Amino acid sequence: MAADLLDGEGAQTPNLDGLVKFDLKVLAADAAEVEAEEFIPVFHRWITERVLPELLIDVADYSHVHEGPGVLLVGHDAIYAYDLSRGEPGLLYSRRRETSPELEGIGTLERRIESLLASAFRACDLIEAEPELGGRVVFDRHRLELRVNDRLFPADEQTALTLASAFRRALAEAGVRDGDAPVEVKQIGEPRERLTLRTG
Amino acid sequence: MSQLTVDTTATWKQRLKGRVPPHLDEEIDIFETQIAQKRQGKIDDKVFAETRLRRGVYGQRYDNGQRHDGTASRALEYPCGDLTKGPNTVWDAPGMLRIKIPFGAMNGEQMEVLADLAEEYSDGIAHVTTRQDIQLHFIHIDDTPDIMRRLAAVGITTQEACGNSVRNVTACPLAGVCRDEPFDVSPYAHAMTHFLLGHRDAQDFGRKFKIAFSGCEQHACGLANMHDLGVLAQVRATGNGTRSSERGFKVFVGGGLGPVPHQAKVLREFVREDELLPLAQAVCRVFGRLGEKRNRARARIKFLVAKLGIEEFTRLVDEELAVLPADERWTAYLDRLDVADEHPTRLGAALEPGPRPEGFAEWLGTNVQRQRQPGYVTTAVNLPLGDLTSTQLRALADTARRFNGGLVRNTVEQNIVLRNVSEADLPALYAELGAAGLGAPGASSLVDVTSCPGTDTCKLGISSSRGLAGELRKRIADSIRTAGVLADEAVKDLRIKVSGCFNSCGQHHVADIGFYGVSRKSDGRTMPHFQVILGGQWTENAGSYGLAVVAVPSKRIPEVVERIAGLFVAEREKGESFQQFIARVGKARIRQLLDDLTKLPTYLEDRTLYSDWGDPREYTLGDLGVGECAGEVVTAVEFGLSAAEREVFQGLLELDRGDAGTAASRAYAAMVQAARALITTENIDIGNEPDEIVGEFRTRFYDTEFFFDPYAGAKFANYLFRVHGDAETDSSEEAHRRIEEAQLFIEAAHACNQRISQVQAARVA
Numbered sequence: 001m002a003a004d005l006l007d008g009e010g011a012q013t014p015n016l017d018g019l020v021k022f023d024l025k026v027l028a029a030d031a032a033e034v035e036a037e038e039f040i041p042v043f044h045r046w047i048t049e050r051v052l053p054e055l056l057i058d059v060a061d062y063s064h065v066h067e068g069p070g071v072l073l074v075g076h077d078a079i080y081a082y083d084l085s086r087g088e089p090g091l092l093y094s095r096r097r098e099t100s101p102e103l104e105g106i107g108t109l110e111r112r113i114e115s116l117l118a119s120a121f122r123a124c125d126l127i128e129a130e131p132e133l134g135g136r137v138v139f140d141r142h143r144l145e146l147r148v149n150d151r152l153f154p155a156d157e158q159t160a161l162t163l164a165s166a167f168r169r170a171l172a173e174a175g176v177r178d179g180d181a182p183v184e185v186k187q188i189g190e191p192r193e194r195l196t197l198r199t200g
Numbered sequence: 201m202s203q204l205t206v207d208t209t210a211t212w213k214q215r216l217k218g219r220v221p222p223h224l225d226e227e228i229d230i231f232e233t234q235i236a237q238k239r240q241g242k243i244d245d246k247v248f249a250e251t252r253l254r255r256g257v258y259g260q261r262y263d264n265g266q267r268h269d270g271t272a273s274r275a276l277e278y279p280c281g282d283l284t285k286g287p288n289t290v291w292d293a294p295g296m297l298r299i300k301i302p303f304g305a306m307n308g309e310q311m312e313v314l315a316d317l318a319e320e321y322s323d324g325i326a327h328v329t330t331r332q333d334i335q336l337h338f339i340h341i342d343d344t345p346d347i348m349r350r351l352a353a354v355g356i357t358t359q360e361a362c363g364n365s366v367r368n369v370t371a372c373p374l375a376g377v378c379r380d381e382p383f384d385v386s387p388y389a390h391a392m393t394h395f396l397l398g399h400r401d402a403q404d405f406g407r408k409f410k411i412a413f414s415g416c417e418q419h420a421c422g423l424a425n426m427h428d429l430g431v432l433a434q435v436r437a438t439g440n441g442t443r444s445s446e447r448g449f450k451v452f453v454g455g456g457l458g459p460v461p462h463q464a465k466v467l468r469e470f471v472r473e474d475e476l477l478p479l480a481q482a483v484c485r486v487f488g489r490l491g492e493k494r495n496r497a498r499a500r501i502k503f504l505v506a507k508l509g510i511e512e513f514t515r516l517v518d519e520e521l522a523v524l525p526a527d528e529r530w531t532a533y534l535d536r537l538d539v540a541d542e543h544p545t546r547l548g549a550a551l552e553p554g555p556r557p558e559g560f561a562e563w564l565g566t567n568v569q570r571q572r573q574p575g576y577v578t579t580a581v582n583l584p585l586g587d588l589t590s591t592q593l594r595a596l597a598d599t600a601r602r603f604n605g606g607l608v609r610n611t612v613e614q615n616i617v618l619r620n621v622s623e624a625d626l627p628a629l630y631a632e633l634g635a636a637g638l639g640a641p642g643a644s645s646l647v648d649v650t651s652c653p654g655t656d657t658c659k660l661g662i663s664s665s666r667g668l669a670g671e672l673r674k675r676i677a678d679s680i681r682t683a684g685v686l687a688d689e690a691v692k693d694l695r696i697k698v699s700g701c702f703n704s705c706g707q708h709h710v711a712d713i714g715f716y717g718v719s720r721k722s723d724g725r726t727m728p729h730f731q732v733i734l735g736g737q738w739t740e741n742a743g744s745y746g747l748a749v750v751a752v753p754s755k756r757i758p759e760v761v762e763r764i765a766g767l768f769v770a771e772r773e774k775g776e777s778f779q780q781f782i783a784r785v786g787k788a789r790i791r792q793l794l795d796d797l798t799k800l801p802t803y804l805e806d807r808t809l810y811s812d813w814g815d816p817r818e819y820t821l822g823d824l825g826v827g828e829c830a831g832e833v834v835t836a837v838e839f840g841l842s843a844a845e846r847e848v849f850q851g852l853l854e855l856d857r858g859d860a861g862t863a864a865s866r867a868y869a870a871m872v873q874a875a876r877a878l879i880t881t882e883n884i885d886i887g888n889e890p891d892e893i894v895g896e897f898r899t900r901f902y903d904t905e906f907f908f909d910p911y912a913g914a915k916f917a918n919y920l921f922r923v924h925g926d927a928e929t930d931s932s933e934e935a936h937r938r939i940e941e942a943q944l945f946i947e948a949a950h951a952c953n954q955r956i957s958q959v960q961a962a963r964v965a
Contacts, residue, residue: 061667061670061814064584064587074323079338151320192594
């Protein structure tokens with residue numbers, strides 16, 4: 001399923017400010033020359049060198065699983081992964097909670113999506129600059145997947161519209177545009193899957 | 201813009217109201233209360249640790265707040281500060297949740313919920329264990345009550361998945377469809393699971409207790425020989441001159457792997473089906489009463505059986521059987537033996553000739569077995585390291601629904617089996633599994649390496665068992681593809697099993713070629729190694745255990761496999777099994793074969809050997825923690841007193857809410873619970889009626905003055921007597937007073953329990 005989501009202005013909109021658990025995936029533009037296992041030493045070093053301003057705990061290798069989560073960097077607030085799901089490599093940022101000081105005081109859905117974009121793009125920047133990967137991974141910051149990782153919230157049309165509207169505004173704030181036009185946002189996946197929006 | 205009412209404060213408890221069975225709902229509420237109590241420092245660290253373990257909430261590597269980066273150990277500064285969820289276990293640290301899947305049976309709805317939970321709370325992976333459980337990793341303890349509710353809503357519990365309790369009851373994954381079994385053991389495994397879950401006679405063990413059911417003797421089946429209690433299906437003639445027969449079981453006791461493996465002893469050559477549950481209960485009583493509690497290394501029942509001898513152990517079990525209060529559950533289930541029945545949903549038919557998808561023939565040869573039901577087969581899904589993604593688990597649920605009604609069984613070889621598949625459907629099934637990445641051949645063969653979690657997530661892991669197992673899978677698959685030595689028919693069905701330490705969670709003792717993690721010093725540094733274990737036997741229900749031959753650096757283990765397999769291929773005699781071959785050539789020869797691999801290079805000569813598979817850090821033992829396999833030794837009395845504390849805590853909350861009547865009732869109930877806990881030290885059969893409890897408490901602890909405080913005398917006991925029979929009140933002042941009295945009564949019960957322990961210790965001395 002891939003449905004265009006027009007702006008929900010004027011419609012009744014649910015309040016999604018309490019939603020914390022999101023996945024944001026930035027798809028790789030070019031990763032043909034990289035194996036997921038190559039991220040293992042990179043992520044270990046990120047923990048040791050405290051590369052990110054949050055608590056990082058462990059590295060998990062699932063590169064043996066078909067179209068799986070690849071290699072994970074497990075933090076307290078979020079999991080970062082060089083993710084292989086759907087056969088599309090990319091950087092997955094999966095936020096679970098917001099205890100790190102830089103995430104304090106996020107009060108609205110739009111602000112939260114902005115912070116998701118910021119965290120994911122920062123990780124993409126670091127990976128692209130990793131000497132061990134030698135510039136072999138490049139991310140396309142216009143091809144994104146935003147997913148609500150909490151089935152307590154209804155994945156209905158109104159929720160999708162509200163989320164899409166906030167996503168568009170956050171993308172604009174982050175400077176992600178399709179030339180002069182705003183980025184197109186679609187809903188993808190089966191009804192039983194988590195609510196997922198995709199750009200590009 | 202108007203706002204729709206989307207309740208963002210909704211909870212899973214509200215969402216699932218009416219869908220969670222009441223007893224599990226209450227059980228999960230209790231755990232949630234204990235979490236709240238722990239946060240407020242109102243529950244002891246060890247008691248909380250054991251209580252969470254008994255709900256499957258397990259520790260994971262780095263949960264002591266330390267992580268070694270290869271050069272130094274560094275603090276992980278979790279935001280919870282000093283809050284712990286057990287001794288030396290930080291609250292915020294991610295943990296593992298073990299989910300019991302009795303005899304590995306799952307339906308489509310359960311698979312979908314497990315898939316959802318893996319995505320939302322874990323890392324998107326469901327892991328099949330060597331006990332047919334499912335494990336989720338990187339779970340936060342605060343999320344566990346909601347996870348438990350969502351599982352309970354589809355009939356799954358994590359209760360007693362860890363800790364010193366009866367663990368997941370396992371059974372042969374082919375039970376019910378196997379060509380050799382006399383009858384299906386599934387309903388008996390189901391009955392055993394539910395009978396012993398939370399049973400009062402199974403709450404006071406010094407260690408865990410594992411039960412397995414087998415349908416036949418000659419195959420690996422349920423691995424009855426390596427279990428605390430092994431149950432093997434048997435049929436015997438009734439001997440009444442007719443041709444009729446009756447069902448029963450051969451029962452084994454005292455088997456087990458671990459650092460010191462023991463072969464089980466025969467407890468009964470034959471028990472009738474109606475005698476099985478009382479026999480298990482009697483065994484639990486003997487283990488609970490006489491099993492070691494202090495020395496954790498010798499607390500499994502195998503040590504008790506070895507110490508007493510099987511004759512004396514049997515006599516004690518018989519003694520218990522003679523005095524067991526009758527329980528209708530012993531036989532009630534026999535009217536519902538169809539409880540675990542699985543019926544094909546498609547017509548059984550032969551595989552028609554015709555074009556086949558690529559890889560089909562190889563998959564057919566390794567992953568498919570004929571059932572005793574004509575036209576039907578079982579098909580194994582070969583999972584790498586027991587892992588599958590949420591997406592795959594959902595796809596498997598869909599596939600199972602299409603081909604067999606949606607039912608699967610997890611296996612102890614960390615795979616999943618679909619049963620009752622029509623032979624004619626195999627090409628279509630293979631295509632669907634392949635599309636989901638689940639069509640790998642080689643199930644239960646050399647390439648299908650079993651592994652415990654090892655250093656990936658286990659606090660006890662010494663070497664990377666999963667890293668090694670993953671590497672072996674790759675190398676064996678490569679060798680098979682290129683027609684190397686590991687492609688030889690002679691080694692095709694050998695089993696390789698890897699444990700990260702000597703505790704044998706990877707079942708290395710019963711593999712043809714087993715490995716367990718150790719370390720060695722070299723050049724002033726530590727190097728990861730694996731002990732090579734040979735001589736084990738997977739068939740005949742884990743018929744014999746292997747022994748360590750030599751320790752080899754981790755990175756050289758793939759070479760070990762190639763050399764041993766190569767020797768077997770080159771020198772085996774006609775018809776000779778691998779075990780016979782190892783016995784014939786001798787371990788000295790094998791050691792000689794591997795001798796050069798044990799010579800250790802200096803760090804400068806070869807640094808790669810100083811790190812482990814899949815982990816670039818310089819190898820260290822710095823991340824070893826205190827394991828939770830053994831649980832905490834918390835007696836049934838302590839659990840009872842903890843429950844009483846929880847009750848009075850709930851009373852306190854009711855008082856805060858302004859419900860004085862309920863608060864007072866709970867205070868009274870807390871005292872009754874505490875009294876009952878003390879009574880169990882002398883009478884394990886004490887019931888739950890307050891009159892009976894108060895009466896026995898008066899006789900055993902008041903009249904004897906054993907409960908009396910050295911200074912306050914009978915004061916605290918009188919708190920109970922005063923309100924017994926007159927518990928109702930609407931007065932908030934009275935309720936307040938009763939809560940205070942209940943707290944003091946429980947304190948006095950703790951003191952009394954300590955005196956009991958001292959007396960018992962003095963008796964032993």
